Amino acid sequence: MAVESATATQLQRKPLFSMSRRKLALRIFATSVMVVYTIVTIFPFYALFVRSFVATKDASELHLWIPEAREVPMEAEVGNLSVFYQLDLRDLKRALGIPEDEYLMARMTLGEVAEQYNIPEQEIRDFFKGFYTYNGWMTLLREELQGTTFWAALLRTVLITGFSLVLLTVLSIFTGYGLAGLRRRDQMAVYNLYLLQMVIPVMLIILPQYQLFQYIYRLVPDYAQQGSFVRGALQLLALILINIKGTALTTMIFVAAIGTIPKDLEESAMLDGASRLQYVRYILLPLLKVPIVSMIVIQLPLFYNQFLEPYVYLDPSNSTLLPFIQSTSGQFSTNFQVIYAGVFASLVPLIIIYLLFRRFFVEGVMAGAIKG
Amino acid sequence: MGLAPSTTLEQPKPAKEPRHKMSKLERRRMWGDWAFIAPQLLIFVFLTIVPLVIAVPILFTDKSQFNDPSINQVGWSNFTALFTDPSVQADYFPAFRRTIVFVALNYTTVYIFGLGLALLMYEVGFRGGFFTVVYLPLMISGLAVGYIAVMMFAQETGTGNFVLQELGIVKEPLNIYSAAGTTIILPLMVGWRYAGYNMAIFLSGLLSIPEETIESSVVDGANYFQRLFRIYFPQMWPSFILATTMCLIGSFAVFDELIAMGATYVNPNAKFLSILFFTYGFQIERLAMGMTLAVETFFPLVLLGVALQRLQRRVQL
Numbered sequence: 251m252a253v254e255s256a257t258a259t260q261l262q263r264k265p266l267f268s269m270s271r272r273k274l275a276l277r278i279f280a281t282s283v284m285v286v287y288t289i290v291t292i293f294p295f296y297a298l299f300v301r302s303f304v305a306t307k308d309a310s311e312l313h314l315w316i317p318e319a320r321e322v323p324m325e326a327e328v329g330n331l332s333v334f335y336q337l338d339l340r341d342l343k344r345a346l347g348i349p350e351d352e353y354l355m356a357r358m359t360l361g362e363v364a365e366q367y368n369i370p371e372q373e374i375r376d377f378f379k380g381f382y383t384y385n386g387w388m389t390l391l392r393e394e395l396q397g398t399t400f401w402a403a404l405l406r407t408v409l410i411t412g413f414s415l416v417l418l419t420v421l422s423i424f425t426g427y428g429l430a431g432l433r434r435r436d437q438m439a440v441y442n443l444y445l446l447q448m449v450i451p452v453m454l455i456i457l458p459q460y461q462l463f464q465y466i467y468r469l470v471p472d473y474a475q476q477g478s479f480v481r482g483a484l485q486l487l488a489l490i491l492i493n494i495k496g497t498a499l500t501t502m503i504f505v506a507a508i509g510t511i512p513k514d515l516e517e518s519a520m521l522d523g524a525s526r527l528q529y530v531r532y533i534l535l536p537l538l539k540v541p542i543v544s545m546i547v548i549q550l551p552l553f554y555n556q557f558l559e560p561y562v563y564l565d566p567s568n569s570t571l572l573p574f575i576q577s578t579s580g581q582f583s584t585n586f587q588v589i590y591a592g593v594f595a596s597l598v599p600l601i602i603i604y605l606l607f608r609r610f611f612v613e614g615v616m617a618g619a620i621k622g
Numbered sequence: 623m624g625l626a627p628s629t630t631l632e633q634p635k636p637a638k639e640p641r642h643k644m645s646k647l648e649r650r651r652m653w654g655d656w657a658f659i660a661p662q663l664l665i666f667v668f669l670t671i672v673p674l675v676i677a678v679p680i681l682f683t684d685k686s687q688f689n690d691p692s693i694n695q696v697g698w699s700n701f702t703a704l705f706t707d708p709s710v711q712a713d714y715f716p717a718f719r720r721t722i723v724f725v726a727l728n729y730t731t732v733y734i735f736g737l738g739l740a741l742l743m744y745e746v747g748f749r750g751g752f753f754t755v756v757y758l759p760l761m762i763s764g765l766a767v768g769y770i771a772v773m774m775f776a777q778e779t780g781t782g783n784f785v786l787q788e789l790g791i792v793k794e795p796l797n798i799y800s801a802a803g804t805t806i807i808l809p810l811m812v813g814w815r816y817a818g819y820n821m822a823i824f825l826s827g828l829l830s831i832p833e834e835t836i837e838s839s840v841v842d843g844a845n846y847f848q849r850l851f852r853i854y855f856p857q858m859w860p861s862f863i864l865a866t867t868m869c870l871i872g873s874f875a876v877f878d879e880l881i882a883m884g885a886t887y888v889n890p891n892a893k894f895l896s897i898l899f900f901t902y903g904f905q906i907e908r909l910a911m912g913m914t915l916a917v918e919t920f921f922p923l924v925l926l927g928v929a930l931q932r933l934q935r936r937v938q939l
Contacts, residue, residue, distance in 0.1 A: 280746040287739070288755045291814070294770045297781040301773055312784035421662035428658035436652070440659055447670060449867065449927025451875040453896045454920040457903045457913050458677035459669060464688050495665045526654055555763030557878045562904065572765050576881065579769075586779070593769045597762050604761045608754045615757065615822045 295597070302591035305335075305382040306584065322378040324371060328363065329356025334584055335381070336389045345377050386587030390595065396577055397477070397567030400595065403574035408599075410486060410570060411553040414493035418549060419542055421494055426504025427530055430511075441501065448498035452558060460562055463488050482568045489563055489570075493553055500545055503618060507541040508534065540617060547607075547614035554600050571596050681914045686907040700914035713898055714915060721895045723805060725873040731813025732869045736820025741850075743821070744828045757818030764815070768882020771811045772798055798883060804891040808879060816872070820865055827861030828854065863934040867927055874923060895919055 301309070303316040322331070331337040339354060346369050348354075354363065360378075364371050391400055425444075429437045467473045467488075472480035511534070519529045557572040564570065566577060575592040582588045604611060644652070681700055683693045703710045739756055743749065759767070774782030775798040783795035797803040831854060839853045855862075877896040885892035886901065895915075902912025 277746060280742055283742060284749070284752050288752070291755050291758060293785075294774060294782075298770060298773060301781060306779070309779035312781065312788065421665075424658040425662045428655040434652065437655070440663060443663075443671075444666065445931060446928070447666070449871055449924050449931065450670060450674075451871055451920055451923065453875050453877065453899055454916050454924070455670060455673045455677075457899070457909065457916065458673035458680070460903075461680070461688055462668075462673050462676055491665055492669055494662070495669045496662045526658075530658075551761050555761075555765075557763060557765050557881070561881075572763055572878075576765060579882075586773075589769060590773060593766045597766055600761045601758070604758065605754075609750070611757060612750055612753050615818070616826060618822075 295601075298590055298594050298597075302386050302587060302594050303383050304587065305385060306586050308382070309586070316383065319380045319383040321375060322360065322381050324361035324364070324374070325359050327356065328354050328358050328360070332356075335385050336393060336582060336585065336588070337381075342377065346373065386585070386589075386591035389582070389585070389588045390578065390591045395566075395574065395581055396569075398569055398574065400571075400574065400592070403569055403571045404599075406486065406568070407554060407571040410489050410493070410556075411550065414490050414553050415546055415549060417490065418494040418496070418500065419545065422496055422500040422504050422545065423508075423530065423534070423538065423542075425496060425501055426508045427534065429501070429505050430508040432505065432509070441505065444496060444501040445498045447496070456558065456562060459492075463563070476565065477567060481565070485564050485568055489556070489559055492559055493549075493556075499548065499618065503541045503545055504538070507538055511537060540614075543610050544614035544618040547611045548618050550603075551600060677913055677917070680910050681917065683910050685910040687909055690909070696910075700911050701918065703911060704915065704918060710911065710915070714895075717893050717895045717898045718919075720805075720891070720893070721874065724809060724876065724894065725870065727805070727809035728812055728873045728876075729866070729869050731809050732816070732820050732865050735813045735817035736865060737824045739817060739821045740824035740828060741854075743825055748825075753818070753821075756821055759815045760818050762815070764876070764878025765882045767811050767815050768879035771807055771879070772883060774798075775803060775807050799889045799891065801891045804883065804889070808876075808883070808892075812873070812876065812879065819868075823861050823865050823868075824858070827858035831857045859937040860934055863930055863937065867930045867934070870923065870930075871927060874920070 300313055300316055304313050305320075308317060308320070328337075328339065328342075332339055340350070342348075343350060343352065343354070346363075346367065348363075348367050348369075358366075360374050361371070363369065364374055393399075425440075429441055432438055432441055467484055470480060470484065472478045473484060475481060515533060516529055519533055520526075524532070555572065556570070557576070560570040561573045561576065564573060566573070569577065575589070575596055578592050579589045682695055682697060684696050685693050704714060705711075743752070762770075772780075774780050775796045777783070777795050777797035777799070780795060780798070783792070786792045787795065796807065798807055835853055835857070836849070839849050844852065875896055876894065877900070880892040880894055880897050883889055883892045885894070885897045886905070899912045899916045899919075902908040902915065
């Protein structure tokens with residue numbers, strides 16, 4: 251049973267029958283654990299995808315695939331459709347040729363609408379084709395919620411994530427270079443200060459941190475004005491600053507990586523007349539590909555999936571993706587289909603990136619774990 | 623919070639620093655280093671250390687919200703409220719109990735998922751494909767994890783419930799909104815989310831064990847459990863300490879999942895300490911009290927964290 255760890259790589263190439271029974275048992279056990287774990291891990295994503303197409307009223311039974319779209323019955327009341335399924339009555343009127351200023355009573359059924367305005371029932375059926383199935387996605391992608399849309403929120407998330415990653419990389423490399431070697435006491439003190447970040451919970455500092463920003467931002471004239479550009483920009487800036495302030499991990503990664511680069515390299519660059527900044531830019535940077543990848547793959551999901559800080563700092567009309575998704579659940583609390591569509595939509599971009607660059611993730615995380 | 627002043631002072635003034643006389647070259651070198659250190663350090667100190675400092679005076683007032691116009695000094699009463707004020711006790715102690723139970727269970731999942739999978743990978747050889755799967759849940763947000771928990775285990779509509787019932791694993795559907803449901807399902811979901819992270823920590827610990835020690839134990843006829851407890855674990859201390867630190871800090875700060883599970887409205891069983899501090903600060907206008915409770919809760923935790931970090935560094939050397 252004992253040798254297989256040492257010879258694991260050779261094992262894979264050996265034919266099955268030459269294995270001892272114990273090794274075979276281990277491999278069968280390991281494979282079955284992996285298969286079960288994989289299924290358990292993938293299933294929630296699949297179920298979430300399916301559920302984003304299942305109307306809440308159909309959710310009390312198991313659906314393993316998108317259910318056949320049921321037709322909206324002619325007995326359905328207009329008011330219920332607009333309360334529970336966010337049916338936009340203006341859309342309905344426009345599509346059916348009912349004048350805009352006509353008032354549809356909430357208790358009016360679709361059948362009565364057809365009768366009153368002399369519209370063939372088929373036309374109403376066509377309008378509602380797939381209504382229950384695509385309701386979640388339509389509502390999510392088309393509705394405006396508290397002054398912003400899904401796409402605007404996604405754009406803000408991408409902007410914040412992008413700026414944060416670039417700035418954090420640059421600043422952390424600077425910090426790592428300034429601290430490299432940890433030879434002096436001042437360097438050690440700064441290093442320890444960054445290590446402290448790891449044990450300070452966000453919840454401890456979020457309240458006073460918010461207060462601090464309020465003290466400062468209050469001095470900016472336009473900040474008090476709801477919806478002004480300055481207010482929105484400052485709020486996003488606060489998030490970026492929080493993201494790039496540096497963590498224990500980023501500091502450890504770069505101090506360790508730059509510490510292993512021979513001193514001679516810097517000295518010879520200096521002899522050739524390079525400034526320290528040029529040394530960092532042209533010599534250090536190309537050598538730091540591995541730690542940079544390592545840092546990015548660890549920070550990217552944290553930035554993209556940030557919730558608490560945007561929830562606290564951003565106005566609802568200026569929100570990023572996750573607070574936006576959360577506000578759908580406040581707004582459409584009876585329509586879980588929209589919420590599930592939103593949650594699924596929020597996962598997709600990062601998961602695609604993850605699957606495309608999975609090699610970097612695996613290597614980066616393992617390298618980061620060894621440093622940490 | 624007591625840490626804050628001392629650590630800010632630690633920030634050395636380069637001019638005063640040197641014990642031995644520095645050469646001109648060394649001094650230039652140091653100023654150059656500080657030019658590189660300064661930008662990020664300023665942001666870091668401003669956003670991590672300064673908040674801890676400005677919090678201190680607020681703790682002794684009755685400040686109710688961020689723009690409170692009238693603020694009175696109340697001495698130590700915020701600190702003693704935990705022992706004397708029934709309204710605070712009624713909020714705090716149930717939340718404290720839930721949090722502690724969660725931390726304990728979540729710590730168990732670190733080993734079940736993290737260590738278990740790491741050992742599996744180590745014994746059969748590293749599988750990139752499987753690593754990709756295990757690490758996948760880390761790509762999704764805590765909020766999404768919470769909503770997935772609701773989707774899977776809501777009493778009447780949970781997809782996971784239906785599947786478990788079809789397979790005959792459970793008779794009655796689980797209920798994410800019940801006390802038992804939250805207690806059991808949440809740590810499992812959080813453990814599942816961080817499995818890849820913890821696995822990486824333990825796997826790197828395992829990979830750093832010198833091959834010779836393992837081989838010699840094999841030659842001496844140790845069985846697998848002897849090998850685990852006598853050879854692997856004693857050489858993996860840094861991994862254990864790191865995983866413990868991260869789990870402790872992370873589980874006390876769990877927040878997004880709870881919001882998704884309705885902690886601020888429908889589900890009182892998800893009201894953990896983090897939710898309590900948040901609502902005190904941002905929703906029910908007891909800002910100073912919320913900050914004080916946070917300090918009282920986290921101060922011992924930060925000390926513990928620092929101690930663990932020191933221990934880890936000593937073990938690593």
